[in-house]
Amino acid sequence: MSYTAKLIRITTVPVSLKTLLKGQHRFMSENGYEVVGVSSEGKALNEVQENEGVRVVALEMTRTISLIKDFKALWGFYRLCKKEKPLMVHSHTPKAGIVGMLGAKLAGVPIRLHTVAGLPLMEATGFKRKVLNFVERLTYSCANMVYPNSKGLYDFILSNRFTTKEKLKVIANGSSNGIDTRFFDPQQISLEQQNQLKDELNISDSDFVFVFVGRLVKDKGINELVSVFSNLKGDNAKLLLVGPFEETLDPLLPETKKEIHSNGNVLSVGWQSDVRPYLSIADALVFPSYREGFPNVVMQAGAMGLPSIVTDINGCNEIIIDNENGVIIPPKNEKRLYDAMRFFLENPNDVERMASNSRNLIVDRYEQRVVWDALLKEYRRLEKELLRS
Secondary structure, three states: OOEEEEEEEEEEOOOOOOOOOOOOHHHHOOEEEEEEEEOOOOOOHHHHHHHHEEEEEEEOOOOOOHHHHHHHHHHHHHHHHHHHHEEEEEEEEHHHHHHHHHHHHHOOOEEEEEEEEHHHHOOHHHHHHHHHHHHHHHHHHHHEEEEEOHHHHHHHHHHHHOOHHHOOOOOOOOOOEEEEEEEEEEHHHHHHHHHHHHHHOOOOOOOOEEEOOOOOOOOHHHHHHHHHHHHHHHHHHEEEOOOEEEEOOOOOHHHHHHHHHHHOOOEEOOOOOOOOOHOOOOEEEEEEEOOOOOOOOHHHHHHOOOEEEEEEOHHHHHHHOOOEEEEOOOOHHHHHHHHHHHHHHHHHHHHHHHHHHHHHHHHHEEEHHHHHHHHHHHHHHHHHHHHHO
């Protein structure tokens, strides 16, 4: 198909461009767009080019606030837009949002779109919160449309008056990219693979395995999770942590790290390129995060047939229907987290019932192609409006 329009997709770090939007770049390329991926330099950026068949451009950006580096990134993206002359720029992640939307507006890009997939400012206070609020409002003011990837984020943005209702829209049922339910399917992991992994991790068939997938940081509720698990004594319970430690932005308490390394029932396996084998040997996902946009891991676990314990926050409380495919608890509440984990250990019939509902609920609401088609329809709508104006 010949290209009809140039579309720049920009994220702060390349792993977001690679994983959070996996498959979407190629899909848009096959439907009439010349896609250019922009992110910080890294191996993952080159992999986007190889895997998706799109051109990529490296632009140095930092996740932290750095006025000099941020201005350089803004200038670099402005120059890129003047050179490439895209019809559309679509940004994801906070730093890429302000760089992408402000740079595109200054360069005269006609269609400027920003997806909100979580707001770090939710946990910020004082002067930092004021700065982040200002940046968020500036980002949205430069965009033509803003897409919160959950209904909870939509309400939060409106209540904080970051932008007007006319600029906001949730694509499909939420999520930035949906989920490939053919890939995240329990049938994809053989019993032999499961048994081999269980042997490697010293997990027996009588163990109940709680799994967490994500960065091991404070905002994901890991301090509470490890503390609660250490008190679940006398049960054949294991806690499987799949994800990297992060020492700079949001580190864990020293006592939490000590417990992870010293407790033989806590199995920390680090970052994994394929989380499906680990989900396949688990009995339930535990995801006690403080804030999210629309968490992929909760959808992934559901597609793999796992019920989930999640906090009552954006995204999580839309994917999980309380007592149908999981349990919803308040964030930062160790007692309720303990009660929920204890309930899962003591009520196998309820866990089995919720597990049996999990995959169908994900397939029905968040299949990837549904999200892609809805976003493509939105692009077409904006193009037609531009032509009419």
